[in-house]
Amino acid sequence: MGTRERLLLLVELGVAPALVTLATFALSFQRAEQVRFCADCHTMTPWVDDLHNPNSKSLAAMHFSNHWILNNQCYTCHADYGFLGPITTKLGSLRHVAIYYSGIGMPKQIQLRKPFPNSNCLQCHGPAANFKSNPAHAAVMKPLLANQLSCVTCHQPIHTPTG
Amino acid sequence: MPNLITVALVAVGLGFLLAVPCIVETTPITMCLFFFLSIPLFALGFLSYVTAVIQDLRRHQVL
Numbered sequence: 744m745g746t747r748e749r750l751l752l753l754v755e756l757g758v759a760p761a762l763v764t765l766a767t768f769a770l771s772f773q774r775a776e777q778v779r780f781c782a783d784c785h786t787m788t789p790w791v792d793d794l795h796n797p798n799s800k801s802l803a804a805m806h807f808s809n810h811w812i813l814n815n816q817c818y819t820c821h822a823d824y825g826f827l828g829p830i831t832t833k834l835g836s837l838r839h840v841a842i843y844y845s846g847i848g849m850p851k852q853i854q855l856r857k858p859f860p861n862s863n864c865l866q867c868h869g870p871a872a873n874f875k876s877n878p879a880h881a882a883v884m885k886p887l888l889a890n891q892l893s894c895v896t897c898h899q900p901i902h903t904p905t906g
Numbered sequence: 907m908p909n910l911i912t913v914a915l916v917a918v919g920l921g922f923l924l925a926v927p928c929i930v931e932t933t934p935i936t937m938c939l940f941f942f943l944s945i946p947l948f949a950l951g952f953l954s955y956v957t958a959v960i961q962d963l964r965r966h967q968v969l
């Protein structure tokens with residue numbers, strides 16, 4: 744094998760796959776934030792149907808139908824806010840895929856694995872004037888900020904079906 | 907052409923083929939194909955290539 748042949752093979756077997764991997768990573772992670780991607784899994788159908796139901800009074804459906812969140816509505820609420828949020832969310836999604844295809848640890852009912860963090864709501868609502876000036880919020884601001892009292896304790900239903 | 911290079915070319919070729927559906931349309935299935943098959947095949951291809959190069963250099967007593 745000559746040096747030229749070796750270099751050509753390095754491009755074919757090292758550089759090109761690395762570039763394709765990087766591009767596909769970026770492209771697929773961006774697309775995976777869209778509601779359409781979440782709707783691809785049949786287990787999510789009831790939740791996505793609720794989003795598209797104009798008569799639904801669930802928080803998720805109202806956020807969706809009123810365009811309170813412009814894009815990537817599932818991801819915006821379910822990706823934890825903060826620097827590591829997108830990474831932990833994507834790792835959690837890989838875990839979902841592994842459970843789905845292996846069947847190991849499959850829950851009987853779909854539900855959140857951990858309490859919903861208030862920071863996911865407060866990333867948008869926190870700075871809003873009508874949130875800060877609401878006396879009901881002002882009374883419980885400390886436990887809200889400390890995640891000791893969940894926003895969804897009062898604001899229900901989140902999804903119909905619940906989960 | 908050494909066998910390892912053939913293995914590397916086939917692995918990387920398959921890796922490219924399995925990455926195409928994910929590039930065209932990203933769905934959970936195409937994403938799984940890319941993450942769980944394409945990337946390991948790319949890694950296998952690259953490792954096979956490196957091994958073949960090392961063997962070749964040793965044969966020529968460069969290493």
